[in-house]
Amino acid sequence: xxxxxxxxxxxxxxxxxxxxxxxxxxxxxxxxxxxxxxxxxxxxxxxxxxxxxxxxxxxxxxxxxxxxxxxxxxxxxxxxxxxxxxxxxxxxxxxxxxxxxxxxxxxxxxxxxxxxxxxxxxxxxxxxxxxxxxxxxxxxxxxxxxxxxxxxxxxxxxxxxxxxxxxxxxxxxxxxxxxxxxxxxxxxxxxxxxxxxxxxxxxxxxxxxxxxxxxxxxxxxxxxx
Amino acid sequence: xxxxxxxxxxxxxxxxxxxxxxxxxxxxxxxxxxxxxxxxxxxxxxxxxxxxxxxxxxxxxxxxxxxxxxxxxxxxxxxxxxxxxxxxxxxxxxxxxxxxxxxxxxxxxxxxxxxxxxxxxxxxxxxxxxxxxxxxxxxxxxxxxxxxxxxxxxxxxxxxxxxxxxxxxxxxxxxxxxxxxxxxxxxxxxxxxxxxxxxxxxxxxxxxxxxxxxxxxxxxxxxxxxxxxxxxxxxxxxxxxxxxxx
Numbered sequence: 009x010x011x012x013x014x015x016x017x018x019x020x021x022x023x024x025x026x027x028x029x030x031x032x033x034x035x036x037x038x039x040x041x042x043x044x045x046x047x048x049x050x051x052x053x054x055x056x057x058x059x060x061x062x063x064x065x066x067x068x069x070x071x072x073x074x075x076x077x078x079x080x081x082x083x084x085x086x087x088x089x090x091x092x093x094x095x096x097x098x099x100x101x102x103x104x105x106x107x108x109x110x111x112x113x114x115x116x117x118x119x120x121x122x123x124x125x126x127x128x129x130x131x132x133x134x135x136x137x138x139x140x141x142x143x144x145x146x147x148x149x150x151x152x153x154x155x156x157x158x159x160x161x162x163x164x165x166x167x168x169x170x171x172x173x174x175x176x177x178x179x180x181x182x183x184x185x186x187x188x189x190x191x192x193x194x195x196x197x198x199x200x201x202x203x204x205x206x207x208x209x210x211x212x213x214x215x216x217x218x219x220x221x222x223x224x225x226x227x228x229x230x231x232x233x
Numbered sequence: 234x235x236x237x238x239x240x241x242x243x244x245x246x247x248x249x250x251x252x253x254x255x256x257x258x259x260x261x262x263x264x265x266x267x268x269x270x271x272x273x274x275x276x277x278x279x280x281x282x283x284x285x286x287x288x289x290x291x292x293x294x295x296x297x298x299x300x301x302x303x304x305x306x307x308x309x310x311x312x313x314x315x316x317x318x319x320x321x322x323x324x325x326x327x328x329x330x331x332x333x334x335x336x337x338x339x340x341x342x343x344x345x346x347x348x349x350x351x352x353x354x355x356x357x358x359x360x361x362x363x364x365x366x367x368x369x370x371x372x373x374x375x376x377x378x379x380x381x382x383x384x385x386x387x388x389x390x391x392x393x394x395x396x397x398x399x400x401x402x403x404x405x406x407x408x409x410x411x412x413x414x415x416x417x418x419x420x421x422x423x424x425x426x427x428x429x430x431x432x433x434x435x436x437x438x439x440x441x442x443x444x445x446x447x448x449x450x451x452x453x454x455x456x457x458x459x460x461x462x463x464x465x466x467x468x469x470x471x472x473x474x475x476x477x478x479x
Contacts (some may be wrong), residue, residue, distance in 0.1 A: 010342055017339035025327035028366065091321030095382075097289055099340035100313035233290040 014101045018109025022083075023116060032082050032117055036075040040125045043071035048132040064135050065193035069186055071129070072122060072146070073153060077175050079117050080157040083110050084165035093165075093231065103231055107223045111158040118150050135197065142196045148212035149189030155219035156182050162230050185215045238301040240265045240392060240423040241286060246295030248281050248447075255281040257447040259295070263440075265391075266421040270428060270438030270455075274471050277444040279427040280319075283396045286425065287317045299392065313341065316390030320400035322379035326368035330359050330378050333367060337382055353381040357409065376406035380413060393417055395426040399433075431463055445471045 026032055047067040051060055087093040096106050126137050126146075157178050164173040179186075188211040195205035202209075241263040248256040256278045263269055273279050284290040286297060288308040297304040299311050324333050334353055338346035354360045357377040359370075367375060395414075399407055414437055417424050428434055434441050435455060441463065442452040450470040 013342075014340055017336055021325065021328065021332075021336045024332060025325060028327050091319075091323050092325055094289060094317075094319070094321065095323035095337065096340070098287060098312055098315065098317050099337070100309055100311075100342075101340065102309050232288075233284070 011101060011105055014099065014105045015108045015112065018096070018106060019112040019116070022110070022113035026113070026117065032079045033120065036079050036117060036121045037124060039078055040071040040075040040121055041128055043067070043074060044125060044129050044132055047071075051133070060133055061135060061197050062194070064129075064133055065190045065197060067133075068129055068137070068193060069149070069190050071125060072118070072150065073179070073182070073186055075121050075125075076114070076118050076150070076153050076157060077178060079114055079121075080154070080161040080178070081171055081174050083114055083158065084161045085170060088165045097231060103228045104224050106231065107158060107162070107227045108220070110162070111154050111220075111223075114154045114158055115150065118154060119147075122146055122150065139196060141202060142193060145189060145192040145196065145209070145212070148209065148216055149185055149192075152185035152189075152212055152215035152219065153182050155216065155223070156185070159219060159223050159227070159230065162227065185212060188212045188215070239263060239298075240267070240300060241425070242296075242298040242301070243286075244296050244298075246282075246285065246297065247293050248278070248285065248290065249293050254447055256285075256292075259447070259449060261442070261449065263423050263425070265300075265423055268418050268424040268426070268437060268439045270426050270434035270441045271444055272428065272431065272434050272441065272467060273444035277471075278447040279444050280396050282444065283317075283319075283394045283425060283427060286392075287315055287394050288312055289317075314391040316383055316393045317396070318379070318383040318394070318398045319396040320398065322375050322382075324367050324375060324379060324382060327366055329364050329366055330354060330370070330381075331363040333378065334382060357381045372401075373403040373406050376402050377409060380406070380410055391422055393422050393424045395424065397427050397429070399428070399430070431467060432460060435460055435463060443467055443470050 044067065047063075047070070051063060051067075084093070087096065097103065129135070130137050157174075160178050160181065161174055164170045164177065167173055188208040192205045192208040192212065195208065239262045241261065243259060243261040246256055246259040246261075247254070259278075259282065261269075271279050271282070281290060285292050286299075286304075288304055288311070291305070299314070302311060304311055325336070328336065331350060331354065334350040335346060338350060343349055351360070354363050357380060359374060359378055359381070362370060362374065367378065370378070398410060402410060414424075414426070418437055424437075426434070426437060435458065438455050440452065441455055441458070443450050443466070451466055453466075
């Protein structure tokens with residue numbers, strides 16, 4: 009319980025700071041909306057009718073992934089720049105609590121941005137995205153992306169070229185989760201049965217489980233010199 | 234946290250960063266309640282040593298034991314008994330002083346946090362600014378809040394590690410911190426203080442050690458040691474590098 013209380017304390021601290029400044033949220037939200045608008049114009053010029061449905065899943069996940077990168081980029085850099093990471097590392101708690109606290113705050117931010125971007129996407133592209141299975145895919149994909157992203161964010165925050173390095177490392181490592189999320193989203197939009205997208209859902213669930221386990225095994229080595 | 238077992242026992246400690254050797258085969262033992270003032274020129278390894286004892290940095294080889302318990306194996310439990318102050322405030326600018334202290338109180342499972350926090354803020358004269366974001370406070374206020382966070386008021390650690398804590402302090406914060414140090418010297422806490430100020434080392438430390446090129450080049454008791462004598466020893470073992478004339 010003590011461990012969980014500390015995870016919640018880190019989440020609380022991040023959310024209070026974010027509510028006060030809205031630095032990360034505004035950057036992520038505006039960026040995601042801009043991606044949607046850009047794709048809308050691009051599709052409007054070259055893609056019409058039913059083909060919009062074919063390219064929409066990719067556009068949706070590009071918006072989510074790049075907005076997520078913006079949030080993840082700041083997650084540990086803010087801690088490091090203000091010397092606060094040391095304060096966290098000195099606390100009498102297993103350092104994985106820092107990982108889970110940071111992952112939780114990234115997830116909350118990404119979910120809020122996604123909840124606001126989905127109606128924008130629906131309005132601009134004319135595709136109804138409010139489907140229970142699709143929301144499940146969004147949730148699973150976001151958890152997987154935030155998991156791997158939080159580990160890499162902690163890793164790159166200690167390097168000099170950190171803001172450039174995170175997307176370069178994250179997008180290839182997160183490629184399986186992004187591919188699975190796009191495929192599953194496309195399947196749902198095409199009206200396929202859940203069984204037909206089952207393998208993509210299983211891949212998403214596997215990713216959601218693997219990276220927290222990787223974090224438990226490696227996070228202490230990542231954050232301590 | 235008492236008895237015959239040393240509060241801090243360091244054996245054959247070495248730390249390298251790539252090709253650079255920060256500490257080499259360092260041995261040190263500190264009893265409960267001892268106050269060690271650690272002198273040394275820049276790059277001698279003082280900060281690395283403090284960070285290893287604080288469990289912020291892993292040693293390349295060697296062991297650190299606190300009250301006989303291996304720090305590398307029991308770091309999570311032992312960190313509860315370690316207080317650490319550096320020149321960085323370790324505070325969140327977007328949170329208020331009260332929120333910062335509440336956060337750290339939660340991280341240390343501090344019971345009755347509210348009264349501790351009120352007491353801490355009162356002690357450093359920040360009760361009236363408790364609801365203002367830290368980024369709106371003056372540098373001196375932030376430093377005072379850092380003292381409240383890191384020391385005494387929050388989790389009352391048995392070992393205090395002070396890494397050049399006077400760096401960047403304004404006069405008011407430095408006075409306050411001197412009082413804190415005097416309280417520490419009188420308490421039964423084990424204290425390690427790194428400093429460039431020889432007179433401060435003489436004033437505060439029960440023991441004084443001079444670290445040079447990753448090794449303890451000289452170590453002795455303060456009792457009977459004169460300032461001029463310490464300066465001479467310092468010059469001799471370090472070649473006169475990096476010491477501050479008061």
